[in-house]
Amino acid sequence: MIEKKCREILDKYHREKGNVISILQDMQESFGYIREDAVNWFSERLNIPASNFYGVATFYAQFYLRPRGExxxxxxxxxxxxxxxxxxxxxxxxxxxxxxxxxxxxxxxxxxxxxxxxxxxxxxxxxxxxxxxxxxxxxxxxxxxxxxxxx
Amino acid sequence: MSDRKLKITINGIEAACEKDETILQVARRVGVRIPTLCHDDRLEPYGGCRLCIVHVRGVPRPLSACTTPVADNMAVTTETNTIRRIRKNLIELLLSNHPNDCMRCEKTGDCALQDLSYEYGVDGSRFEGEKWNLPVREANPFIRYEPNKCILCGRCVRICNEVVMAGTIDLTGRGFHAMPDTAFGKPRTLENCEFCGQCVSTCPTGALTDKKSIGKGRAYEMKKVRTTCGYCGTGCNLDLNVKDGRVVKVTSAYDAPVNHGNLCIKGRYGYDFIHSFERIKSPLIRKGMKFVTASWDEALEVVASRFKALLKKYGPDAVGAFSSSRCTNEENFLLAKWVRTSLRSNNVDNCARV
Amino acid sequence: MVNDNSLKDLVIRVCVGTGGLAAGSQEVIDEFNKALAARKVRAAVRKKCVGKTGCRGFCAKDVLVDVVRNGKTFTYQLVSPDKVNRIVEEHIISGNPVDEWLVGPDYHAFHDRQTKILLKQCGQIDPEDITAYIAIGGYEGAKKALSLDPFEVIDVVRTSGLRGRGGAGFLTGLKWEFCHKSREKTKYIICNADEGDPGAFMDRSIIEGNPHSVIEGMIIGGYAVGANYGYIYIRAEYPLAIQRLRTAIREAEKKGFLGKNVFKSGFDFDIRIKEGAGAFICGEETALIASIEGERGLPRPKPPFPVVRGLWGKPTVINNVETLSNLPSILTKGASWFSSIGTAKSKGTKVFALTGKIKNTGLIEVPMGISLKEIIYDIGGGMEKTNRRLKAVQTGGPSGGCIPASHIDMPVDYESLISIGSMMGSGGMVVMDDTTCMVDMARFFLTFTGNESCGKCIPCRVGTKRMLEILTRITEGRGKEGDIDLLMELGTDIKLSSLCGLGQSAPNPVLSTINFFRDEYEAHIKDGICPARVCKSLRRYTVSAELCRMCGKCFRACPSGAVIWEKKQKAVIDKEKCIKCGACYDACPFGSIL
Structure with a gap:
């Protein structure tokens, strides 16, 4: 389920330099927040440390690390x-x-x-x-x- | 010195330097000390702590010496009244969000923040306000992390990413609440951390400490014994930190020719065997199903006689020697010579090949 | 009866800036289309006559609608869907404008005293239609630039005297020249649309109203410095502006104005949009670069400057939206035309977001060097409340400072603002009257910068935090002797030692208010009084026995049971129980709580 969405995001950005923020933005769009499992999924495939995604996600006000209600x-x-x-x-x-x-x-x-x-x-x-x-x-x-x- | 292209002055001292050098590099070369906190020779310049600010003639704003490249005829003054006041305030600001529990801190005596606070005579009491109150993280065997002592110099994060390239930690959050952390604040495990302790080695305060050495002694009580690491062929220099005849910690100095102060998990933390009661301290000779303690003379005698027997029975091609890449060239040469002349065999090799 | 001839050139323009949309302009458009269709006017005109326009600045009176007939324009203000039918019936069908809904003299005063270059087309053309921009001479500047040698383009911009509109006011031509000189093959030009100052919306309005002017500016800049790639870094909080930029880029690509071989000149130029993720610091150019690279937006030390080593290590020019959208007319009308506007060192016009305690709030464009007095009284229509007097004007947002009423004749240009401890900044202009507490004001801005500090350098990270704590203490009545000196020392050192522009300017609101309103700080600390009666903890609430009408509203509003009242009795406040929340003060209809 999350794999399919992650795959779509990866296909969109994997060739792009500096794609961490874009990936996080799409991830939040898809899941409503920054999911740890999704971060790890991207980290493995892009060879970018998960800590790097986490550091970026906690820096920008736009990102939520927990699901937010409707x-x-x-x-x-x-x-x-x-x-x-x-x-x-x-x-x-x-x-x-x-x-x-x-x-x-x-x-x-x-x-x-x-x-x-x-x-x-x-x-x-x-x-x-x-x-x-x-x-x-x-x-x-x-x-x-x-x-x-x-x- | 003659091929250096630019000339600058630092506190009136003339220095010849090259285009790509920073003010800090030149100052250190000519023996002028500039205080730093976020600088580590192993890392790219960062410009975060602002302690190294200096006055450059003609520039209204002080510049950070660690990031500013030299320019011809630059005149640098490393300490003015204003700069001294700014440095004092910066240290005070750091201390205002610091536990200031030096009495029981592991880092006392070896702490850059403590030294600077002593040098500039400040204690941070002018700025009362919110302080971090975060729990200690030590759910792993090697690294203890006390966020409250972190000064956000970013050295741990940078060494983890620039030198080790492990990416275990990164800066997280922002502003007053920014701090180095693992992804999602998870405990360090072998999944996400190499436990090389490089972050500990660069931490200027007591935020990151070697868990195994806690309570085992102050830095100034330790005798540093320089040796070479016994684990692999890289040949890193170690400083065994010895107190009361026991190795309680391993560090490495920046001037180590091979490793420039960098170590891996084995070199830094794999020293338990030294004082292990299971450690084999003398040669053992197998007698029947048992190993029996023997003297070196006895042991060498056994080795020599067995070689002789093998040579006599099967000829020189049946024997050979394998030397360690940790041996010096001279030692390797001697072994090869011994194999070729005494054993009359060409079977000699070295593990550096792999 | 509908006269076909008189309706031939009927145009109805509805403002669809963010302000307009929030006020319901889409509903107004729908209503116009419905009403016109019902009366078969659309059929008679045989063209789309209800057009959209970008923001025209006078947001206080949104939705604004122009009805143009026979070349005459009538502007209606505060239009809501229920007013549409009458406008159509009386004005469009019968030819009698609805006078009572037309804009009044303040609308004309607001516009007539301005000098509009950038905002001229905002509110006149459909921002989603490239042909509308081309029809008014759009992309002629870019065509002209591409017919010249890049160095000639730089020369035009340099002699025009154009300076960066984003903050520090560096000469645009000079910046370009540095970048142009680099021999690197790959270079970038970035449009900084990360407008983050609270209360500022100049860039958003320009992009929403005239996105092609920004794109055209980037083509000119890209060509001049030798960059084939452009980025527009824009805050995600501006969805409408982003959408309009995307449309504009797509249309420009279709026309061959972007992409390979722009205007068949052999020059290739592509623009990509990067959305910010919510960090004020990313308006700082090196942090912006880090953000485009996908990292935390931490500023990097300068030197090396971005023009030497910027995005992905390549030479990069970063210009602000307003700077870029000035370029087309500089190219078409010439450097001397541009430099004839403004003062000796500050050329051209500047767009400000005029807000605060002033009658006409909105977006204005004025020539550099205009006095504050003209802005406030001629354009702004004076103070919002006639019984209040002007106290100060804050420019430059959280990086700027305040200008006291005594300096109202001061010209608005880069140097004058800096000399008084403020700065041009991106163009926020907040007018304050005597009900504004300067300590509270400084605290507001410092709260903002403290929250937005990236945390990289000590002075900004811990210093702004400590300054904020001192200010909070003062506004809560816990100020101490020596606090003012401590604020000044800390502020000075933060300015001197911070890594980037954010920290270097963060103390400005505090330092400038201390400089001009030190007595107000002292009143808070020494006398425990907030002269503007803003800081709630410093108020001492009492009921005036003369004014009290015994209604009991204060009694019912009080959350802590501090108001003692019974029917037909005057209220009394128990100081012990009072938590100084001000609820009674707000509730009293007679102003009897003092």
């Missing part, structure tokens, strides 16, 4: 939101979306939870942003409703 939920962790209880809401969200411990994306790849420093909307704390839509004065109870609205 929907991005951003929780504000500024002082006001923290005071108003953003942490329990994040926990409830993780539970609701069955996001495994230590990960930030749900198994089905539908949701990614991220937290940011203050978004500057303290008067409606706690604030959550889902795909650019702002949800203010969030509560634990409103979590299912919020998820329903996106999916």
């Amino acid at each position: 929907n991005i939920i951003t929780g504000c962790c500024g002082t006001a939101c923290h005071v108003k209880g953003s942490a329990p809401i994040i926990n409830r969200l993780r539970e609701h979306l069955a996001i495994p411990e230590g990960e930030d994306t749900s198994r089905d790849g539908k949701f990614t939870i991220e937290s940011v420093a203050c978004v500057g909307a303290c008067s409606i704390a706690p604030v959550f942003i889902v795909n650019k839509k702002v949800f203010g004065k969030m509560t634990v109870d409103r979590v299912p409703e919020m998820i329903k609205e996106i999916s």
Whole structure:
């Protein structure tokens, strides 16, 4: 499965000098993120160390090393939101979306939870942003409703 | 000296030099010291640490001596008040993101950062702020990596890619959080690392250390005994680091004629046999099914008598000798001469052939 | 009734720059086509009369639509799909322009005071149609160049006085001459379209509005220096610009303007597009080269300069988008025409992205040497809020510095900007009024450069981080005696010792704000006050008993329960519980939170 896509990318770039970034860009396009197995696949075939791919992928902001969900939920962790209880809401969200411990994306790849420093909307704390839509004065109870609205 | 084409002055000292030389190379040749951290003679100039900046007459901005090629009539000053202040600040900035635990650091006494901090009299306390707090990586037998002590000189990465060409590590991330690492931060294994320890050899701080030598002694307590590596025919120079009569570490000096300070996994880490209780220290002669300890005289006597017997019974073509490419030319010549005159055989060869 | 004759030359132009598209220009185009088809106008005109144009700069009033009839142009502003039917009905069918939707005097003021060379065609021609560019004299400059000797081309560019528009302002002709001199067989020319300054979008607009001018510039440059290969390094964040460049390259290849034997002159020239992957540092030329080579974008020490050893070790000329798109008209109109515009050392025009607390924001093109005053008041229409006064202007983005209101008569050219501690940069121009905190401003830019530092050299990697920490401390009310001196010492040394342009200019926003607004820094540190009332931690919130209308909005907004209020009672703020988030301040409709 990944082999077929990798092969297509390789055919496109294998003659090109300096193709690491282009390969990574296409890899992300195909898989949604930079996959370790795909990097190793290219590393073997092009005789370019995997560390080199990894170094490039971590340098540029465009690349993600973990799969990202179709929907991005951003929780504000500024002082006001923290005071108003953003942490329990994040926990409830993780539970609701069955996001495994230590990960930030749900198994089905539908949701990614991220937290940011203050978004500057303290008067409606706690604030959550889902795909650019702002949800203010969030509560634990409103979590299912919020998820329903996106999916 | 007469064929050198350009003339420059460094701190007023006239130096003749060639077109492709850098300011740093010429300065070192004429005995002017310029501090460096990211420079290693084995590597391409990098220009990252900025400590080697010098003032060049007519240029408003200081230039890094390690990367700037000389030009005719260039006048270089290696230390001005401004440059001294900048160097102090650079060292302070490094120390502001450093554990500063020299008391228990393996590298104490042999650390470029420690030496510079002493020389410039700074401790980094003026800049308080975020410090790295990353776990030590040592899930392998040879190399201990403490990222918190890394100063991002890039020497480990460059030696791994430019000299060893193993590509085990590369710089990852960027800005304040950039650091050398393996692909996907995986532990070093024989899959991704040669364990040559070249990265350790070039690391100017305690970020990369030889795991086997940890706690075995300070650099200044060790007597360095120069010898030649016993593993292959390349003939690398080793410095056995000896403390209290025991070899606790192996290093190599840049002036080693064959290997210029480079070593492989065997030369650098394969010294356990020296103090092994299983090590054979005297000749053994097989008696029946057993090996029995013997003196050199006894052993040589056995060898000589067996050669004689073989020659008498089968003639000179039945015997031969094979010498090591680790032997000197003179030694090889002697062996060939001995085989041809004493054994009267032409069967003599050397492993350098393979 | 539709009069066939009067509609013969009907043209409707809709702005489809990124700004226009975001404002809904595609929907407007669709609506026009629908409305015209419904009234059988299209049939009467018998040609595609709804055209697309690139950005015309006045993004504040998007979507902008031109209706051209009988040679007369009427421009509508803020057009939305629901306005289209009325425009078609009243203006196109009946011949009575809808006056209330036409652009006002500020549109004309905005445009009339500019000198448009590069932006002239942006907003007039369809960027996806090469014939439109050729029709206005496009590719004549390249043809002219290829009829000359490469050295003659360099001579024209050198005498024109054109300087690089990307930052440092190096003489383009001189750069070319260095590269031309190299005897290497393979050379490259790179178009730097990695425009990364926050708030700057000059290059994007030029490419979106007139991509062929950039390609033509590259042909001229490639021919002059002897490069047969061109790269355009463009940020992936500019999908529309990339798409238009691809279309433009394809069309130019079809016409024989690119590829083997360009204009049958014997000169071969190919252009490839390389998409950046999100790193501001790659706008630095040696880092850009590393990135094209597929590596981490780490700058390399200069010397050797790229013109000697650049891409793949070969001599390489790197020019910015704006620089390149100046070339066609320099070639066709001549060096003396170009050098007649501008000042003694800064020739031609410069495109700026005018933003901030100013009335008319957008993209402007002005002659070098114009005063800041003219830009702000004549083109920009003055301050956004009439009760606010101009405090400073920031140029050069994160590499530049601020110019205080007292220097408003200063001419805008390379030398003047540098003399005041700022720089031309790529052309961001942010206008600030007295509600802008200069410490916060410096912190904003340093956050940006700190995040974008590649990490190769110590001063930039650790130095900008420490400077940012000091600034953050100051804005949070934890500033210390000596912090200003420490910032200045550190800033000076980072500038002197950094490896590349990013580090060498990163402290500029801090140093220049200290230079002109030291009192503001001191107010933060010594008095614990942010004079512009921006730094939230330094605010002390109290309720004015006189102004409070007892509505309780502050009480409901407060996340920490610090507002004490009951119905028909004036609110009071408990300082112990207050976390200084400013929610009450934002919520109060009467301005009674002080």
